[in-house]
Amino acid sequence: MMKTTRTTIGVRIVVLAFLLIFGNLISQTHNGAVGINTTTPNPNSVLDVVSGNNNKGILIPRLNESQRDAMVINKPTDDGLTIYNTTEDCFNYWSLADDEWKSVCGQLGKSVFTIDCADSKAMGTYVKGKELTNSNYLRISVNVTKLGNYTISGTTANGYNFYGTGVFLNTGIQKIQIPGQGTPENIQTDTIEISANGGDVTCTPPVSVTVLSPAGTYTMSCGNAKVNGVYKVGTELTASNTITLPVNVSTMGSYTISTNTVDGISFSGSGTFTATGNQNVTLSGTGRPTSTSVKTITITSDSQGGVSTTCSVDVIVVIPKKTVLHIGLETAYGYSAFTGPSRNLMDSPSNFGTTATSVVKYEGFNHISLGNSPSSTALQNALNNKPDIVIIGYSYSPNTTEAGYIANYLNKKGVVIALTDDTGSAQNLFRSIFSDPTISASNGAGAGSVYALTNTNDPVLNGPFGDVRGKNWGEDASTTVSITGLSSEFVPFSYAQPINSSTARTGITGLRNSNLSFIWFGDGGFLSNGNANGNQANSNTIEPFVAPSSGGYFPVQKSAYGYGGNGYSAGGMQVQNSILFANMIAWAIKQAEFSGINTQ
Known part of the structure; x- marks a missing residue:
């Protein structure tokens, strides 16, 4: 027991000596400046920290937003007090002039919002080997509770993804578009893995995309098309707002049919023809009519084989009393x-x-x-x-x-x-x-x-x-x-x-x-x-x-x-x-x- 005690005391003395020597090496005061890992701190700096092997950084206190707001600020002495805000992933400092915490990422900082999976979906048509265009995007419904910046991504393992950033300037429910890019590689149904401001979003059922085979050959009969549902100015189109479009298929394959946007509304539909001959395609509507004028909608198909790929129909909007x-x-x-x-x-x-x-x-x-x-x-x-x-x-x-x-x-x-x-x-x-x-x-x-x-x-x-x-x-x-x-x-x-x-x-x-x-x-x-x-x-x-x-x-x-x-x-x-x-x-x-x- 006595031998063990002496050994322990000796080790402590050695460690203390090393700390004193090391402290003298890494922290020196020169004309009021303190240097760490440097003997010549910058004379214009109170503290000059150097990474000896260029492989380390510096950490300042990390607080979430609730912890930050729980601090009792002494306004005359805390001007410039700095923390790292883990809620918005950004440095914050206390501003005496503005009497509030400021974010160095921009005044708004990171937004806070939730995603309504049931009202979010992938827009456009996805075809094997066909590069995504501006019509391919995620329409995400969000409920914003704090203004600020956002980053939303949607990933697949099939050659294409979605990514978008922006700023929420208003709280409440709103819809945003997250652009797609890439080229689908396989004919399959893909689950979109959504991430919002760095956190994974779990949707049940998940937002999915069906990748279609290359297009077939077919002709449209717009003269016999039927516009379904009721259309009112300012009212969001629902599942009842569709166009039933007769087509005649000569070569099987996928189809992508869409319209231009007229006064706030458009239609689209996609799928795969599994048989030739006469059949109907349903185009689903989206948007809100902005006027009561009759809307002449141009329908465009991706039919192959040199057949006509455009025609038009009229959509009638309800006239007010x-x-x-x-x-x-x-x-x-x-x-x-x-x-x-x-x-x-x-x-x-x-x-x-x-x-x-x-x-x-x-x-x-x-x-x-x-x-x-x-x-x-x-x-x-x-x-x-x-x-x-x-x-x-x-x-x-x-x-x-x-x-x-x-x-x-x-x-x-x-x-x-x-x-x-x-x-x-x-x-x-x-x-x-x-x-x-x-x-x-x-x-x-x-x-x-x-x-x-x-x-x-x-x-x-x-x-x-x-x-x-x-x-x-x-x-x-x-x-x-x-x-x-x-x-x-x-x-x-x-x-x-x-x-x-x-x-x-x-x-x-x-x-x-x-x-x-x-x-x-x-x-x-x-x-x-x-x-x-x-x-x-x-x-x-x-x-x-x-x-x-x-x-x-x-x-x-x-x-x-x-x-x-x-x-x-x-x-x-x-x-x-x-x-x-x-x-x-x-x-x-x-x-x-x-x-x-x-x-x-």
Whole structure:
């Protein structure tokens, strides 16, 4: 025991001696400067540290962000206090001037965020031997809780990877793109290993990519393509927003079909053809529509073999609600579109709605009525409120002053549909609207008259509810008004001569102004139908409007109409009043949305 004790004491003495000698060698003070591993410290430095073998560094205190923030700062004496922040992987120092910790990596430092794996996926198509392009990227959904820099990568073992850096300037949920690079080497499904700010991210299920075989040969049939789903401005496309595209495959292989981005939306699809012949491909949509304009989307395929690789389809976006001002007699016959089957036609979501099967993609109407006899002041005030559309029916008769108000509304890009059969009010309207005092109106044929529609390719005659070019419309119980003296600025829809009358008549009984948003037919009972359910009325000479409730108030022709004459038997004609009216409304909605009085 005594021998062991002496040996231990001796060792301690030797170690102490070496420390004293070593300390003298590595730490020397020269003019106030301390040097480590140097006998000549820099005179401008308080401490000069040298790595003797150039293989070591210096460590300063390492604290995470919580530990750093738990420190009690003595502001007058701690200015410049420095640590290494392990949370953001960067040096921090206390700034007295700014009264906060600063990061030498930049003021923002490293961001803090989480990745929503369920809303993150690889975009674009991946084909063996085909180098990735700008369309190949990871769309990552993140929830940022601290502003700052980010680095995100996605790796595979198949010849391609993803990498992106940037700065989050806002907190909250947002989507970012991480570009891809490289060339897929094998046909397989790859799991993307994601790393965010140096830490691994585990996604269940994982984000994956299917690498396809080289492309086959196929032709697209865009003329038969079907656009599915409902599209609204500012609303993110979902799984229901697709394009069903018929193709004819002549050589099997992979396919990559994509579109350009128009007003914020695009479509794409990929896969492998395992059989030749006719089949359908589904293109999935992404993005948010930024406007209600019709979007002509160009579709591009990677088909081999010299076939056409581009074509186009139109995507219709839902138009927001419009306000309609109704003027006319509100009776069971529905002379004003504020009541009766014509109102039901307008409000039917299968006709004008937001469903995938709605004929016109539209959010509906706000209906306002002035009744049949508004004062001039009431009319002026109502028009000054800028309704999107005005519909005039029997038996409203504007005087010269009121006709001037309506003309002024039209000149401000208002939309007017006028269905009138009073010669004085019709003449007032036309003289004001066309600025021509020589235009005149006169009474024509009576109840049950049938008028041929022109073959003009016009959106009212050939619209979403049917093509009525060369067909007919029917006069209700009164007398048709015809207009003469027009020289220009109009599209004629029908003339004054009924097909079932041999009495010669001249003039125009239906038209659209080619410069202003104005439609007119010379019959106040154009919309007449006393059946609340919209079924065909049992008369050959009155109530020409038909829109059965059993069909969702979809407009159809009246199959038996007209008095007998000029070779036609009584009730032997068909009239298209309801189809014409539905096309008028579809036209009016578009006019109001894209060039109307409230268009910004």
